[in-house]
Structure formats: C-alpha cells, structure tokens
Amino acid sequence: MSNIVIIGATSAIAERAARRFAERGDALYLVARRADKLAPIAEDLKVRGASQAGTHTMDADDLDAHGAMLDAAVDALGVIDQVLVAYGTLPDQQACEADPASAVAAWHTNAVSPIALVTAIANRLEAQGHGLIAVIGSVAGDRGRASNYVYGSAKAGLAAFLDGLRHRLADTDIDILTIKPGLVDTPMTAEIDKGPLFADAERVGRDIVTAMDKRRAEIYTPGFWRLIMAIIRMVPRPVFHRTKL
Amino acid sequence: MTDAAYSSWGRLPGHEGPARVLRPAQRADARPEARDVSWLAYGCGRSYGDVPRNDGGGLIDTAALDRFIAFDAGTGVIECEPGVQLGDILRLGVPAGWFLPVTPGTQFVTIAGALANDVHGKNHHVAGTFGAHVAAFDLWRSDVGEIHCRADNAHRDLFAATIGGLGLTGLITRVQLRLKRIPGPFMDVETIRFETLADFFALSANSADSHEYTVAWVDCSARGNRLGRGWFMRANHLSGLAQPRQRPRGPGPSVFATPPFSLVNRATLGPLNSLYFHRRARRRDRAASHYQPYFYPLDAVRHWNRVYGPRGFYQYQCVVPPGDAPAVIAELLERIAAAGQGSFLSVLKIFGDIPSPGLLSFPRPGATLALDFPNRGAETTQLLDALDSVVRAADGAVYPAKDARMAPEAFRQFFPRWPQFADQIDPAFSSTFWRRIAGEHA
Numbered sequence: 001m002s003n004i005v006i007i008g009a010t011s012a013i014a015e016r017a018a019r020r021f022a023e024r025g026d027a028l029y030l031v032a033r034r035a036d037k038l039a040p041i042a043e044d045l046k047v048r049g050a051s052q053a054g055t056h057t058m059d060a061d062d063l064d065a066h067g068a069m070l071d072a073a074v075d076a077l078g079v080i081d082q083v084l085v086a087y088g089t090l091p092d093q094q095a096c097e098a099d100p101a102s103a104v105a106a107w108h109t110n111a112v113s114p115i116a117l118v119t120a121i122a123n124r125l126e127a128q129g130h131g132l133i134a135v136i137g138s139v140a141g142d143r144g145r146a147s148n149y150v151y152g153s154a155k156a157g158l159a160a161f162l163d164g165l166r167h168r169l170a171d172t173d174i175d176i177l178t179i180k181p182g183l184v185d186t187p188m189t190a191e192i193d194k195g196p197l198f199a200d201a202e203r204v205g206r207d208i209v210t211a212m213d214k215r216r217a218e219i220y221t222p223g224f225w226r227l228i229m230a231i232i233r234m235v236p237r238p239v240f241h242r243t244k245l
Numbered sequence: 246m247t248d249a250a251y252s253s254w255g256r257l258p259g260h261e262g263p264a265r266v267l268r269p270a271q272r273a274d275a276r277p278e279a280r281d282v283s284w285l286a287y288g289c290g291r292s293y294g295d296v297p298r299n300d301g302g303g304l305i306d307t308a309a310l311d312r313f314i315a316f317d318a319g320t321g322v323i324e325c326e327p328g329v330q331l332g333d334i335l336r337l338g339v340p341a342g343w344f345l346p347v348t349p350g351t352q353f354v355t356i357a358g359a360l361a362n363d364v365h366g367k368n369h370h371v372a373g374t375f376g377a378h379v380a381a382f383d384l385w386r387s388d389v390g391e392i393h394c395r396a397d398n399a400h401r402d403l404f405a406a407t408i409g410g411l412g413l414t415g416l417i418t419r420v421q422l423r424l425k426r427i428p429g430p431f432m433d434v435e436t437i438r439f440e441t442l443a444d445f446f447a448l449s450a451n452s453a454d455s456h457e458y459t460v461a462w463v464d465c466s467a468r469g470n471r472l473g474r475g476w477f478m479r480a481n482h483l484s485g486l487a488q489p490r491q492r493p494r495g496p497g498p499s500v501f502a503t504p505p506f507s508l509v510n511r512a513t514l515g516p517l518n519s520l521y522f523h524r525r526a527r528r529r530d531r532a533a534s535h536y537q538p539y540f541y542p543l544d545a546v547r548h549w550n551r552v553y554g555p556r557g558f559y560q561y562q563c564v565v566p567p568g569d570a571p572a573v574i575a576e577l578l579e580r581i582a583a584a585g586q587g588s589f590l591s592v593l594k595i596f597g598d599i600p601s602p603g604l605l606s607f608p609r610p611g612a613t614l615a616l617d618f619p620n621r622g623a624e625t626t627q628l629l630d631a632l633d634s635v636v637r638a639a640d641g642a643v644y645p646a647k648d649a650r651m652a653p654e655a656f657r658q659f660f661p662r663w664p665q666f667a668d669q670i671d672p673a674f675s676s677t678f679w680r681r682i683a684g685e686h687a
Contacts, residue, residue, distance in 0.1 A: 012270070012309070037271055040326075044312035048337065187270045187309075 008087025012186035016205025022050035110154035256557035283675035288355030294649025327357030346378035363409030367458035370597030376408035387673035406669035409603025428485035442473030499547035562615035565641035570612035588617035
C-alpha cells in the first residue's frame with residue numbers, strides 16, 4: 001500500500017490510474033482546480049477501496065499555492081510515497097500563433113507550473129530519502145510540428161527538465177517517470193476527430209500504473225508511439241516540411 | 246471493417262446514426278440543453294435493434310458517467326452513476342460477498358440500461374426482473390429538472406414508467422440497487438440433456454424450487470421427433486465450504502473483423518446445432534463453475550456479433566402464457582426449423598409470476614424463447630412477422646430491447662399500458678424505436 005498524491009486528479013487519464021490505486025487499497029490525496037468535479041471522483045475511489053481519498057482544490061497556474069498544497073498532502077498522508085502530475089491543457093495552436101500571451105500562458109500551465117511543482121516535490125522526497133514522481137508529458141514534445149508546437153515545446157521543455165532531475169537523483173532512492181501518451185480519447189481531445197491511433201484513457205491509465213510499479217524512467221503509451229515518434233524524429237527536414245503534421 | 250459508432254448490437258445496416266452526441270464527463274453536466282433535436286441516453290449499445298438509437302437526433306453517451314457513489318458492504322446497497330457496467334459492480338461486490346440480484350447474459354451493459362430495459366436473468370422464477378431490485382433512482386427531466394424516484398414516493402408513476410421505459414422518460418443520473426448475498430464466486434451447475442419439449446417443461450417444473458437459476462439451450466434446427474431437444478442447465482451458488490481453487494480465465498479471443506458473409510447460414514446451421522447437442526457423451530453432468538463462464542459465456546468472445554457478417558442479425562424474444570406454452574413453443578420452433586433460419590444461440594426459459602415493476606416490462610408468467618436470426622432481408626422479416634402472429638394469437642409478448650421490426654399494432658397489443666407510459670415520456674426525449682412504434686403519437 002502506498003500514499004499517492006495526484007495533481008490534476010480530474011483528468012480522465014489520472015482518474016483511470018487512480019481507480020487501479022484504489023482497488024489495491026492505496027491512500028490517495030487528490031488535487032484539482034474544481035471542487036465540484038473532484039468530489040464525485042473522490043467518492044468513487046473510496047467505494048473502490050482507497051483507504052483514504054482526501055481532496056484539495058488548487059489552480060496549478062498559481063505557483064504560490066504549491067507549497068500549501070504539499071503541506072496539506074503531508075498532513076493527510078503522513079509520508080508521500082508517489083506523486084502523479086497529470087494536469088495540462090491543449091491550447092488552441094492558432095490562438096498561440098496570433099497572440100504571444102496565449103503562447104506564454106500555454107507554457108505556464110504545461111511547463112513552468114509543473115517544473116516549479118516537481119522541484120518542490122523532489123526536494124521534499126529527497127529529504128525523506130525515497131519516493132517516485134511520475135509526470136504526464138506528451139509525444140508532441142518529441143519534435144516540434146506546425147500543428148501544435150507551442151504545446152509540444154512546453155512538453156519538450158518539461159521532458160528535458162525531468163531528464164536532468166532524474167540524472168541529479170540517480171544515486172538516490174527517488175525515481176522520476178516521464179509518461180508520453182499518444183492520442184488519447186478524453187475530454188481534452190473532444191474537438192478532434194478520432195482515428196484508429198486514438199487510445200482510450202483506461203489503457204493509458206493502466207500503462208501508467210504498470211510503469212510506476214516497475215519504476216520505469218520513460219514510457220510511451222500505447223507503446224507503438226515509441227516507434228512512430230522515432231520515425232518522425234528521423235524524417236529529414238526537407239521531407240518533413242512537405243508534410244502536414 | 247470497423248463498426249459504426251453508436252450502432253446497436255444487431256448491426257443491421259442502413260442507419261444514418263445520431264446527428265449530435267454529448268459526452269458528459271460529470272453527472273452534473275449531463276444536461277442536454279438544445280431543444281432542436283430529441284435526446285436519448287446511450288450506454289454500451291447492447292440492445293439489439295433500434296431501442297438504443299436516435300437517428301437524426303441526439304445521444305447522451307454515458308460512458309464517462311461510471312462512478313460509484315456509495316456501497317454499504319453490510320446491507321449490499323450500491324449507489325452509482327448510470328454508466329457503471331454490471332461487470333464493475335461484480336468486481337466490487339463479489340469479493341465482499343455480494344452479487345447482482347438479477348443479471349442478463351452479458352456484464353457489458355450499464356446499470357441504467359439494465360433498468361431502462363427491465364432486464365431479466367436465469368433466476369426470474371425466484372427473483373423477478375432487474376427493476377424489482379432497484380430501490381431508487383434520480384431522473385433528469387427537461388421539464389422539471391432532477392427528481393428522485395422511488396416506488397413509494399410522489400414520483401411513483403415515473404418510477405414505473407422509467408423501469409423498462411427504454412430511456413424515454415428522461416436521463417437516469419443515479420441508481421440505487423440492492424445486491425444479494427452469495428457465499429462465494431462459484432456456481433454448482435447441473436447440465437441435463439432432454440429429447441422433447443415435454444421433458445423441458447417437466448425439468449423446469451421440477452427445478453423451480455430446488456434451483457435458483459434455470460435455463461435451456463434448444464436445438465432450433467431440429468424437427469419431427471427431435472423437435473424441442475436441448476440441454477437444461479440449472480444452478481445454485483456454491484456454498485462457501487465447497488469453493489474450488491480454480492481461477493477464472495482471462496480475456497478470451499475477439500472476432501477482430503467482420504467476415505464478408507454470415508458464418509451462421511443454411512450450410513452451417515444444422516451441423517452447428519447437432520454438434521452442440523452431441524457435445525458431450527454424458528446426458529447428465531454436474532460441476533463447479535466460476536460465475537464468469539457460467540453467466541457470461543459469450544463475454545469471452547469480444548465482438549461475437551460480427552459472426553453474422555455485414556448484414557447483421559435480428560434477435561427475437563417472446564413470452565407466451567403458461568397454459569398453452571408447450572403447444573405454442575412447439576409451433577414457433579416448428580416454423581423456425583421449417584424456414585431453415587435461426588442460429589445456435591437459442592434459449593428457452595420459464596418465467597415465474599413475480600410481477601414486473603415497469604409499465605412496459607416484458608417479463609410475465611409463461612415460457613420465453615429467444616433466438617438470433619442472421620439477416621436475410623425479407624425472408625427473415627416475414628418469418629418474424631409470422632412468429633408475431635403466433636405470439637399475438639397466444640396473447641404473449643415480444644421483447645422491445647431485442648426488436649427492430651415488430652408492427653406498431655403488435656406492440657400495442659403486447660403492452661396494453663402504453664398510453665399511460667406515453668404520458669410519462671420526457672418531451673425532449675425520443676428514439677428510433679419509439680418513432681417507429683408510436684408513429685404520430687411519438
């Protein structure tokens with residue numbers, strides 16, 4: 001049994017992972033922006049077997065709120081064994097191109113905020129000597145593409161940050177997991193037409209829990225995205241520029 | 246070949262599908278605001294015909310409304326959102342010693358779908374229908390908002406209309422169900438071969454008091470002196486002391502593509518049924534079985550409905566009153582065998598006399614027969630119309646959850662309380678089934 005903090009707990013992927021934690025009796029602390037969305041999820045996880053499912057509302061964009069949230073999580077759980085950082089937004093790429101403020105806001109939510117948060121968490125885990133931080137990135141971070149490079153670049157920055165943090169903590173008992181989901185059928189992608197590459201949140205949630213259990217450093221989910229992104233990274237620039245990706 | 250989204254289990258071709266789909270992530274958001282289209286909740290799409298469809302209208306996909314709200318492991322009362330599947334309830338309940346009070350032949354249905362079709366199971370003779378175990382539910386209505394319905398409160402009329410109400414009375418947003426105690430996950434299953442329909446009726450009568458679950462498979466291709474032969478299966482939950490140590494099997498195979506023609510056809514129908522009839526040498530067998538393969542053998546083969554090919558299939562289920570049941574069931578089987586139609590999934594069961602709580606509930610005392618028919622166009626619908634005539638003459642009924650073609654007059658005869666039901670329909674809700682059946686009254 002582990003004590004797990006989930007930030008962005010109302011995301012469809014996080015909720016699916018949380019159900020697996022609950023079924024094995026883990027103690028959960030759920031953090032999200034909207035209390036009204038959080039309450040039914042916490043209720044459900046308790047019914048499914050979570051030994052506790054405390055909730056905390058926080059806007060992750062407000063960096064000053066991170067410390068108080070972590071204090072509250074420690075109060076609720078005692079020790080934090082694992083953290084799943086699952087929040088993010090899929091910005092409107094056109095709006096980000098037209099308006100620098102939109103691009104910066106997308107970076108703030110998808111890169112600056114998780115970097116600030118994970119820094120604070122890592123320091124606490126380092127002080128206690130053990131732990132795991134799992135962060136949801138994206139395959140979009142593997143190469144900047146015209147269709148969503150603002151989102152992709154934020155996820156790329158986050159991935160490089162996690163690489164460095166993992167390096168820094170390599171000789172400790174603290175593990176860092178970078179999760180790179182492909183296209184997932186969730187409310188975040190509601191506006192996109194679904195093709196055969198879309199995975200359901202249940203599958204992705206299951207892969208995340210397995211990777212956390214195995215203390216992996218990086219996963220693609222579903223796994224075939226590792227191959228797809230390897231190919232996309234290798235496509236020579238002149239050819240790449242003739243595609244619409 | 247992939248299946249169209251928001252189709253129904255029979256996969257009959259030629260439907261335009263919904264014009265709009267809502268996919269609420271929270272039950273508080275499940276409020277269809279638009280009034281330029283009609284609405285209908287969509288769960289797992291396991292109803293066979295046009296009951297789950299709203300062609301040209303709007304669907305409310307309840308897949309994400311799948312959260313539990315409360316579970317009292319002392320009393321077995323469970324409360325959850327409408328999209329929770331029966332399999333999820335079993336996964337939670339069985340380790341705590343609780344089981345579904347009534348279950349259909351698949352666990353891949355939502356709790357609200359089970360309620361809205363007032364489904365039944367192999368224990369109908371002792372437990373009645375699914376709706377008989379629903380303690381309460383919340384219903385969102387376009388005219389009055391969210392209301393709490395019980396059999397004994399001010400909304401008792403809506404309670405009776407919504408159970409078996411095919412999703413037409415509004416959106417079910419929360420269900421409270423009473424589970425039943427079981428000693429463990431295993432079943433004590435007895436399988437007995439019978440050669441005639443008379444033997445089936447005798448076995449049913451003899452087993453009604455001793456066995457909680459009874460059902461028979463019948464060879465629908467057999468005629469003459471083989472008419473009505475099959476296997477009778479009766480079971481009880483195995484007592485706690487006798488629980489074996491075997492584990493259930495994991496996920497089974499999937500029919501990953503639709504074959505270009507039905508694998509069940511004139512050439513294969515007879516041999517498939519004969520093989521099944523002669524599948525074991527012993528005429529009587531008794532064994533312990535985990536509840537999964539016992540209750541849900543077809544769940545082990547995902548997308549089994551694809552075996553009927555691109556034209557899909559009809560399912561037909563009727564019930565006929567007990568008095569004439571032996572003669573009427575014999576006549577139905579004779580007509581089916583003579584037509585060379587049907588499949589190998591043919592089921593016969595005696596319903597008990599526990600009243601169904603819904604205005605449009607299908608189960609009533611008598612014998613019920615259910616079979617699949619690969620879609621061969623007019624040839625198939627003409628046979629089904631002929632079966633309807635037999636059922637009407639016998640004062641029986643046909644099950645809407647499985648129907649895609651019964652005539653409006655037939656429906657009105659089978660469900661004489663339909664005018665009271667029609668008064669309770671939500672003005673913003675409709676379905677392809679209802680427009681077909683109610684015509685200008687829809």
